[in-house]
Amino acid sequence: MENNVKPANGKLGILIPGLGAVATTLIAGVEAVNKGLSQPIGALTQMGNIRLGKRTENRYPKIKDFVPLANLNDVVFGGWDVYADNVYDAAMKAKVLEPGLLNSVKAELEAIVPMTAAFDKSYAKNLDGTNVKEGTRYEMAQALMQDIETFQEEKNCDRIVVLWCGSTEVYFEESDIHQSIEIFEQALQDDDKRISPSMLYAYAALKLGIPYVNGAPNLTIDIPALVELAKQTETPIAGKDFKTGQTLMKTILAPGLAARALGVKGWFSTNILGNRDGLVLDDPDNFKTKEVSKLSVLEDIFQPEENPELYGDLYHKVRINYYPPHGDNKESWDNIDIFGWLGYQMQIKVNFLCRDSILAAPVALDLALFVDLAKRAGMSGIQEWLSFYLKSPQTAPGLRPEHDIFKQLMKLQNTLRHMMGEDLITHLGLDYYQDLVELL
């Protein structure tokens, strides 16, 4: 199968709707890494190893030396935003990275100016940018396709991926117009309000056979219409909602508790953050979208229906508080009420002083590079093996998502091994001891 993955020749364009804190941190970081000023910590595609073969073989190559990924030097960035600030100005306002670092890549960042955004204020009331496209939904979708093609040509890109780093849209549910691509395209023509801005970007990308990554909890590529389009155009999709901060921690800890059959009676999670994301989520309608995404995690991991004595009464509450003094320095506090042997109670408190965009940027990078890899490997539609990076992983209809980060990692790594013709790893390892018998 190894021969089936096409090499990563030429340039890869990463086009980003939403040039805010996450996107500017990603772009500035890649530029700084390319200049040798810093390291892409947190990105498996850049820093991660993968074990191959038996433990005794000692084969731990870097992932980037194992699978053919686009090189960071071949990446070109562009994007859209409702605010007209170039990436340097936007990064300065986001206050994630230090001015010293930003100034060292100032020219590169200033050169990236957002294209006008497809926007509908009813989907994000707390935003009020003016760098937006005019016209119906159909016209905006056409304009986005034109934007992509112009960018690809001007920047001489071999391949493109589209990576949503924009805000969380308000909560709404699937309706009939989302059920097939045929009806969806008709609704586009009708300028139907139930098509969100993020769907326009996804539609434009998929129509052109360009992979799409959904970094927010928005309802976008999970509608049947766009899954169908992805299959038609043989395009990989990955979503949704970058898994960072508290949810990352939750999908690390919860599998550990479940592994040991420790009961959980309550899990209270609160967050304080003061960036634009926090401001948008201060609106209850937008918070609803995020809350649904955050709440689903524990249910999958604990499977209360299989383990009612342990997890049947779990009370799970998630809060996000807008707290300007912290800026992008998101902080989470979790109280977990567990019980063990004979029902005796214990508590775990986790206080994570994190940085929202610092955690999100490498996740965004990995997803972009991996969907590009998937495209070259001939994989299309939902890429469940990328669940590792996502709060609400998209799966085949009828298949429950896997939230346990360690099963997700196993899935990701075994997919890469499978792609390259290496043996899958099961951690059985009884053979080490059969050898031992003979030695003694």
Added chain:
Amino acid sequence: MENNVKPANGKLGILIPGLGAVATTLIAGVEAVNKGLSQPIGALTQMGNIRLGKRTENRYPKIKDFVPLANLNDVVFGGWDVYADNVYDAAMKAKVLEPGLLNSVKAELEAIVPMTAAFDKSYAKNLDGTNVKEGTRYEMAQALMQDIETFQEEKNCDRIVVLWCGSTEVYFEESDIHQSIEIFEQALQDDDKRISPSMLYAYAALKLGIPYVNGAPNLTIDIPALVELAKQTETPIAGKDFKTGQTLMKTILAPGLAARALGVKGWFSTNILGNRDGLVLDDPDNFKTKEVSKLSVLEDIFQPEENPELYGDLYHKVRINYYPPHGDNKESWDNIDIFGWLGYQMQIKVNFLCRDSILAAPVALDLALFVDLAKRAGMSGIQEWLSFYLKSPQTAPGLRPEHDIFKQLMKLQNTLRHMMGEDLITHLGLDYYQDLVELL
């Protein structure tokens, strides 16, 4: 292969050196469970499920319904201790379980009176019990074998396992007398001081072909002499040091950080506890044994030699403080200094208000039941698949131990599947999507 596992007929005797907080919590708990008064939370053998086959098959049997384990109603307890208190009195002094619960199984607990212990005060200065055997090391080993046989006969047990729940002995290293069973038996005859009390128990058990579990960080069954004896008598061994509390948390969190290629600059761990274990560890020589066991964990998980930019400078410090106000309610506090994208620093603080013996008791139970299973499955020597429960898992010479609790779990589960002839699980799962292609 399924047919090769012998059924768990008749009674299983669990003989425990060290009838302190952990052992009495285990025994009282099993009696309470057998009376229907409580639940064995935290024990995978009793509460845990295992997935079999594909996700869409929805097969999640209880482990105890999948592999032939001894039933809790068939378990009989006995043991040795330097203090002569029966198990009821010892449990009351340990103050782990509430008097109400203990009184409901008082008769059963009072009936278990410790046999005289093989002891040498130079291995645990802070203990001063008088319920001890006289004689040379050789004589004590003979007496222990006699104790085991008498117990088995009197209680009409089909099978026995020996489960060390005693204190941590002082730190010392392997020497020449530990290198082969022949030299070891000569040293026994010579009453050589380098043979620790715990080695006497292990020797007695293994000589009789009885599985041995080491719940403390002591140097015992990890010496070549006893590994050799285990192979000779075709006996499974599992060690060492029950993984509970802070180290449990560490082997949950560290794999999560490593999974995401997040760097770690420092990890400071402190503990406060006020039980007898805390008192013994207040002696620096005994703490040394525990410290070595606790420190090794991170190095294996992070593999700094493979990831020098991420983990090359990790400063790891572990402290244990004797703090009487907390009794058995051990509490840990960890500060973890991590760094992400471009080296930006973040911090994680974990405060675990746990209960030492409540976490240890189900681990002890699972290990006892699983080594008994291993014996019936014809497995002997080091049981690496039980690493899941241990702070310092024993491995074949030259093989680095696996500390990542999720890989350990995968190993345990795939071993059970393998034992029963089920497919191993790899979490690849690409086939779900190949079906999907056809459906669309």
Added chain:
Amino acid sequence: MENNVKPANGKLGILIPGLGAVATTLIAGVEAVNKGLSQPIGALTQMGNIRLGKRTENRYPKIKDFVPLANLNDVVFGGWDVYADNVYDAAMKAKVLEPGLLNSVKAELEAIVPMTAAFDKSYAKNLDGTNVKEGTRYEMAQALMQDIETFQEEKNCDRIVVLWCGSTEVYFEESDIHQSIEIFEQALQDDDKRISPSMLYAYAALKLGIPYVNGAPNLTIDIPALVELAKQTETPIAGKDFKTGQTLMKTILAPGLAARALGVKGWFSTNILGNRDGLVLDDPDNFKTKEVSKLSVLEDIFQPEENPELYGDLYHKVRINYYPPHGDNKESWDNIDIFGWLGYQMQIKVNFLCRDSILAAPVALDLALFVDLAKRAGMSGIQEWLSFYLKSPQTAPGLRPEHDIFKQLMKLQNTLRHMMGEDLITHLGLDYYQDLVELL
């Protein structure tokens, strides 16, 4: 002045509107203390000392040996509630105290059955009790006065105090009918909805010359009409909102930061609790009343108008979350963003695992005993010296309340010294060193 305080002869009746968690914990505790089963920890009137004279005099009597307080053996309890449970049943439902303790005073608690409450559901939507009075506001007030007099007679009480331990009512503001006792009494006759249930209790008490304590943040005795009535009938009043848990901690920590001129940029406070109080506060209208009470604290202590560089930009946010797994075991988590020398930032995190009613009960007791003392000392109207116990201390019009718990304590202690004719303490103490000069 000493001679002017009348002795505490005879019985003191404490009548409590709201026989919920706090009241039942108070009553059960006093009964247990009177039987010698437990200690009234947390009550200054019972456990506290007071320094008299110079440090070198070593005079530290118990407060109860210094001022003439009612003896606990002379206290008789009664009350009103919308639920008809007797105090034993209510205490069992509240799950604050252990059944063992409650059973030891079962007879005493069962004997206390709530009188029908004056209630209006629009002031507490989440309550639905049926043990309520019929009639207009005027009729209910008359009935309450009758209840008090009947109780006093039946129980042979020398004196009575009324102590509000009921729920937090919805937020509303003073209006014209609250401005004088004359208009207020007219509004009573008119059954005016702007008179809250708690005002009926306060009116009934004050009309009879009975001291009234307001343990909730309700607008009650702080309206001009009732202050006027208190002066007319020469009755002491104390309010409002028992200071426990997070606000207690806040009024301890904030003065410490202010003492050192450390700046504060943000203070985020969150709470999780699962008792009936938590349920009532889950309604935003009731939370508003509590929020106003909790938010005012920092502003007074930091005085941003005097210290704009240090406290001018302080962002203060308070959250309360209903979290059933914790029951009455309220838990608070505070994040405080401070800055020091040259503006460098630091953080303080406080996690208080408290018990709501355990903290409130001794506060309620002290207030009841102290307003009774005040009455006998001839003090009437607002008792600012009791600010020590209150989240929103009532003060003379135009006088800013003092929230610093240490100034409040000094005020309380110097008031007691003043009452008994002792020297006030200033902590100057230069004289110790003038003596020293002579000695050398």
Added chain:
Amino acid sequence: MENNVKPANGKLGILIPGLGAVATTLIAGVEAVNKGLSQPIGALTQMGNIRLGKRTENRYPKIKDFVPLANLNDVVFGGWDVYADNVYDAAMKAKVLEPGLLNSVKAELEAIVPMTAAFDKSYAKNLDGTNVKEGTRYEMAQALMQDIETFQEEKNCDRIVVLWCGSTEVYFEESDIHQSIEIFEQALQDDDKRISPSMLYAYAALKLGIPYVNGAPNLTIDIPALVELAKQTETPIAGKDFKTGQTLMKTILAPGLAARALGVKGWFSTNILGNRDGLVLDDPDNFKTKEVSKLSVLEDIFQPEENPELYGDLYHKVRINYYPPHGDNKESWDNIDIFGWLGYQMQIKVNFLCRDSILAAPVALDLALFVDLAKRAGMSGIQEWLSFYLKSPQTAPGLRPEHDIFKQLMKLQNTLRHMMGEDLITHLGLDYYQDLVELL
């Protein structure tokens, strides 16, 4: 009395033994403040207000506008150190302040070069500087006096204070040679090893009538010989051990718990820090000195002999851990086991992410300016009113120190009021309500 305080004319020299993290942070900060680049947050002498008169008078002047303090523009710094680095280089190595800030005052800092230190390695084994004086103790003391006089002349200083900011010396106790100035001077001549380096600095200062502040827990000016010398030369002294970080927090929280008569069963305090101070304290002999200073605090505040039911069983443990990843960013974690009404237990956890030198620098500044004020006010010997700033406040023989930071603040403020002829404040405030009576 106001007229008796001499004005602060001319320059004030602050001479500092130990130009490490604290001293360089202080000096750089004062220079930055004088240039208008930053603010002296945390210094009461610069930022603090003081209330004068009744609350209704609204008189809250800045302390520096109320008492005649030296102006920061008139302060000149100098000092001694065992390392020869100038203050700029030392500050860069200390890594407390950002390079940008240090560079803005580089010229001023480079101009301050340490004089050779009086040193004896047996008092601080982990230090190995070479910028040290030769000769006997007597000769070193003479040399220090010469250093001071030369500095005063060259810098044209009107007045001098000496401020110890050096390391913690090893623990030792008073002996006969410390009992009177006559014996002490003979021991100096004999080069007696029991005279520590810090005593040489104190002796030199006091002999010249120069105030001395002891910022470390060393045994220095608390020996009778030096107290006697201070009285002879009419010189104020203040010590010992700057109160910052965890002990600051402890003397804020403990008075709050005591105020409410809440019991305390245990208090566990741990610290992690990675600066030179942490390195020195990694030696058990030096830690002993610090431990004694830190442990005494709670006993004074809780007075267990007066309150045995509340504090008689308090278990107090303090740990300091050298943890290089944190550098000067000291972090403390406290677990406090308290109990309330009827003995029910609760817990408080405080996690203080502080910065050691940022907290210490303004304390050092205030002490220097206040001892200079004391000298001009004609006060001499022990200045107990400066206890506010100190972990182990020095008091008159036989007088227990006051550790409650709020009583210390009251003492400090009332001393200033007394010095300037203002009324002392008692917080009685009954008069506000007597006026009220008349108004109604």
